[in-house]
Amino acid sequence: MSTLYRRLADELRAGIANGTYPPGSRLPSESELAERHGASRGTVRQAFTVLAADGLISSRKGTRRLVLGPALRQSFSQLHSFSRWAASIGETSGVRMVELVRREPTDLEAERLELSADTRIYHLTRVRLLSGRPVMVERTAYVERIGTLVGGIIADAGDESVTARLEELGVVFAHAEHTVSAITAEAEDARLLGVRPHSALLRELRRTTDPDNRPLEWSDDRYLGDAVAFTVHSSVRASTLIRSSAPSR
Structure with a gap:
């Protein structure tokens, strides 16, 4: 089982944590990430699935993924x-x-x-x-x-x-x-x-x-x-x- 998608997910997670991709910004597209990492778009989608499951990005398909902020306590x-x-x-x-x-x-x-x-x-x-x-x-x-x-x-x-x-x-x-x-x-x-x-x-x-x-x-x-x-x-x-x-x- 390939671990490339997990390495990619970890890299994106680190970028979200250090502010490279702040809440409200968009991650690079599937095609951009696939070319940058020499991976298939399916591998990129697997990485996105991991991040979405952690509540870090939106799960909406067909668009660049939105970086989510932490849940906010509300008045x-x-x-x-x-x-x-x-x-x-x-x-x-x-x-x-x-x-x-x-x-x-x-x-x-x-x-x-x-x-x-x-x-x-x-x-x-x-x-x-x-x-x-x-x-x-x-x-x-x-x-x-x-x-x-x-x-x-x-x-x-x-x-x-x-x-x-x-x-x-x-x-x-x-x-x-x-x-x-x-x-x-x-x-x-x-x-x-x-x-x-x-x-x-x-x-x-x-x-x-x-x-x-x-x-x-x-x-x-x-x-x-x-x-x-x-x-x-x-x-x-x-x-x-x-x-x-x-x-x-």
Whole structure:
């Protein structure tokens, strides 16, 4: 069994450690590394697989591999806000607006937002981008008083962080419940993210409440499987949920 791919992986790992390839930079392409080391592209891909398994580079194929930074502990505001999280890992956030509609809540939305069936909600659908790459479909149901504000924010600012603007307007996001699960992409998710149907996605369901524990929003966020990882740190006293950019395994 050839060990060339392991030597190559060790060399690249050393380059990442000493700053030759800092977090956020791209490694040389498969063809460049193959020529430089007199190896096949298959050998280079094996080295990439080793580094991806160690969480050092992205596992996305068809492009130069991205060097990943260490998982970052996040404040509540970073975990709640995609834009703040992107900034915390050195990425540029972006958004593609799909729709904002005022409608009756579904049974699940009414339950999670503690609403009666005859009330109205605002439902926002957007595609979130990391440095230009679509990585998440965001579907958020807001109680009407918050949704009215969201409508004004979207009309005025478009791609600005909705969370930050709501906070400026006096809305306090105090508590959140998160449920994370693995799913496959439905047709609409696949179309919005530019992937094949049934591709692996990570789903985060989130209910956010104010300081009086009144529901403000119920969100169904669906991430590309190789875009993020969620880590829970547990102890007797507390558990901390961390979102990080990470490769799929």
